[in-house]
Amino acid sequence: MYEGAIQELIDELGRLPGIGPKGAQRIAFYVLSADATDVGRLATALQKVKEQVRFCATCFNVAEAEQCRICRDPRRVDDVLCVVEEPKDVVAIERTGEFRGRYHVLGGAINPLDGIGPDNLRIRELMARLSGGDVKEIILATDPNTEGEATATYLALLMKPMGLNVTRLASGLPVGGDLEYADEITLGRAFAGRRSI
Numbered sequence: 406m407y408e409g410a411i412q413e414l415i416d417e418l419g420r421l422p423g424i425g426p427k428g429a430q431r432i433a434f435y436v437l438s439a440d441a442t443d444v445g446r447l448a449t450a451l452q453k454v455k456e457q458v459r460f461c462a463t464c465f466n467v468a469e470a471e472q473c474r475i476c477r478d479p480r481r482v483d484d485v486l487c488v489v490e491e492p493k494d495v496v497a498i499e500r501t502g503e504f505r506g507r508y509h510v511l512g513g514a515i516n517p518l519d520g521i522g523p524d525n526l527r528i529r530e531l532m533a534r535l536s537g538g539d540v541k542e543i544i545l546a547t548d549p550n551t552e553g554e555a556t557a558t559y560l561a562l563l564m565k566p567m568g569l570n571v572t573r574l575a576s577g578l579p580v581g582g583d584l585e586y587a588d589e590i591t592l593g594r595a596f597a598g599r600r601s602i
């Protein structure tokens with residue numbers, strides 16, 4: 406449609422999640438008209454995220470060191486572990502201020518239609534962490550949708566023989582939704598009202 410660099414940018418933007426062809430075009434022309442310094446900052450931020458950000462060796466949250474900020478924090482308690490699907494869920498739960506334990510990020514949820522089974526998630530790493538014996542309670546905070554429920558059920562069965570207190574967030578969360586879209590108060594209440602399963 407357009408020639409050269411502007412079309413290349415539209416094509417690249419169009420491959421990003423949540424951006425359709427019209428959105429890609431709008432952003433591309435915004436970049437074209439924007440201040441060169443602002444565009445430079447954006448380009449640097451894109452490059453830096455690939456160079457500097459990696460996954461925490463312990464919990465698989467995003468990190469800029471071997472371990473993430475939460476795993477390095479000595480004030481957090483080691484006996485409660487909250488299992489989530491994605492790093493963005495850690496952010497959502499941290500915002501509630503209800504949780505002082507540690508996290509484990511699975512990297513997704515069980516979804517047979519997309520070919521994602523337990524082996525594609527960081528479940529082996531989770532079980533290895535639990536074998537240490539420090540953790541007494543596991544909070545399964547996967548998304549309140551079909552895949553999240555299937556993942557929570559699978560994990561609960563796996564953990565039952567280990568004698569852990571396995572809890573699931575209380576209802577009240579929008580069913581079928583994403584944890585990250587729940588407001589802080591709803592998510593905070595769901596956290597406080599978690600039940601053993």
Ligand SMILES: [Zn+2]
Nearest residue numbers: 461464473476
């Ligand atoms: Zn970590």
